[in-house]
Structures are given as C-alpha cells and as structure tokens.
Amino acid sequence: MKKSLFCLIIVALIWSCNEAVDEGSTANNTESTENGMTVINGVERSELALLMRKMYDEMKLVKDSIDRGQIVKTDFLEEFERIQTAHATEPEKIDDTYQAMAGAFLDNYALFEQTSENQAEAFNIMLQNCLVCHQQKCPGPVKAINKLKIKP
Ligand code: HEC
Numbered sequence: 001m002k003k004s005l006f007c008l009i010i011v012a013l014i015w016s017c018n019e020a021v022d023e024g025s026t027a028n029n030t031e032s033t034e035n036g037m038t039v040i041n042g043v044e045r046s047e048l049a050l051l052m053r054k055m056y057d058e059m060k061l062v063k064d065s066i067d068r069g070q071i072v073k074t075d076f077l078e079e080f081e082r083i084q085t086a087h088a089t090e091p092e093k094i095d096d097t098y099q100a101m102a103g104a105f106l107d108n109y110a111l112f113e114q115t116s117e118n119q120a121e122a123f124n125i126m127l128q129n130c131l132v133c134h135q136q137k138c139p140g141p142v143k144a145i146n147k148l149k150i151k152p
Pocket residue numbers: 013014015016017046047048049050052053055056059087088089090093098099101102103105127129130131133134137138141145
C-alpha cells in the first residue's frame with residue numbers, strides 16, 4: 001500500500017512533451033547525474049525540463065495569488081532567461097524559431113513583472129507566449145498551462 005502510493009506520487013511528477021510517455025511507468029528511482037540531467041523513473045530530466053517545471057510551479061502560485069486579489073511581486077526574469085541556453089531533452093528543438101519565441105516570452109514576462117495595475121491581463125499575455133511555443137515544440141503540457149489562465 002505504502003509502496004504503490006509512492007509510485008503514484010512519482011508518476012504524477014513526470015511530465016513530458018508527449019503525454020503518452022507518462023502512462024504506465026512502474027519504476028520509482030530518482031537520481032542525479034553529473035551532466036546536469038536528473039533521472040526520474042528512468043526518464044532523464046534535462047536542465048530545461050527542470051527549469052520549465054519550476055516556471056510552471058511559480059506561475060501557478062502567481063495565478064493563485066492574483067485570483068485571490070493580491071498584487072504579486074516576482075523577480076524571476078534573470079532565472080527564466082536560462083530557457084535560451086539550458087540543455088534540452090531534444091536539443092534539435094532549440095532552433096531559431098524556438099529562440100524567437102523564447103525572446104517574445106521573456107519580453108512579455110519582463111512586462112508582467114513591471115506591471116502593478118491589471119496584472120491579470122499582463123499575466124495572461126505572458127502565458128499566451130508559453131502556449132505559442134508549446135503548441136509548436138512541446139504539446140504535452142498545453143492543457144495544464146491553459147488552466148493557469150486567469151478568468152476576468
Ligand atoms: C520558447 C519555447 C517555450 C516557452 C516560451 C515555454 N516553454 Fe515550457 N517547454 C518548452 C520545451 C522545448 C520543453 C521541453 C523541455 C525538455 O524536455 O528539455 C518545455 C517543457 C515544459 C514543461 C514540462 C517540464 C517537465 O517536467 O518535463 C512544462 C510544465 C512547461 N514547459 C511549462 C511552461 C510554462 C508554464 C511556460 C511559461 C511560463 C513555458 N513552459 C514557456 C518550450 C517552451
């Protein structure tokens with residue numbers, strides 16, 4: 001019982017560009033390797049995947065705060081700029097189109113951080129830039145990212 005619960009939690013942490021890969025995994029080891037990759041459940045987590053995961057978690061917290069009517073102050077731009085250089089699971093995806101979309105996302109992220117009025121609107125525009133790139137490069141998390149949208 002305890003063991004199967006552990007498996008469930010680990011599987012829930014796995015997220016990939018191709019949703020189907022996540023189904024039916026049974027192994028449950030997590031280990032870090034020296035080249036910046038982390039292995040979870042036998043799946044290598046790239047530096048970019050871990051950074052994206054962090055962006056998702058932080059943006060979920062931001063959304064929840066804005067939903068509660070709070071004004072949010074974040075300071076992640078420098079960290080998120082690493083999406084331009086971080087090692088990806090499929091390095092061939094990091095092409096000129098990716099870099100253009102990454103640049104547009106970062107511009108809009110910077111605008112969001114500078115906005116103190118109507119943060120919901122700036123947040124949704126920024127999120128739209130997550131989605132544009134994901135629709136082309138990594139459709140798996142699109143549904144989850146869509147759920148972060150703030151309803152007016
Ligand atoms: C310029 C393109 C681009 C932008 C912008 C972008 N992503 Fe990603 N995202 C990717 C790619 C490519 C991957 C696959 C990374 C890998 O496996 O190495 C990914 C992976 C992910 C993952 C899966 C991470 C995992 O655990 O495997 C999540 C969640 C995610 N992104 C959320 C977001 C959110 C939220 C935003 C906006 C705040 C965002 N992304 C912006 C391209 C992008």
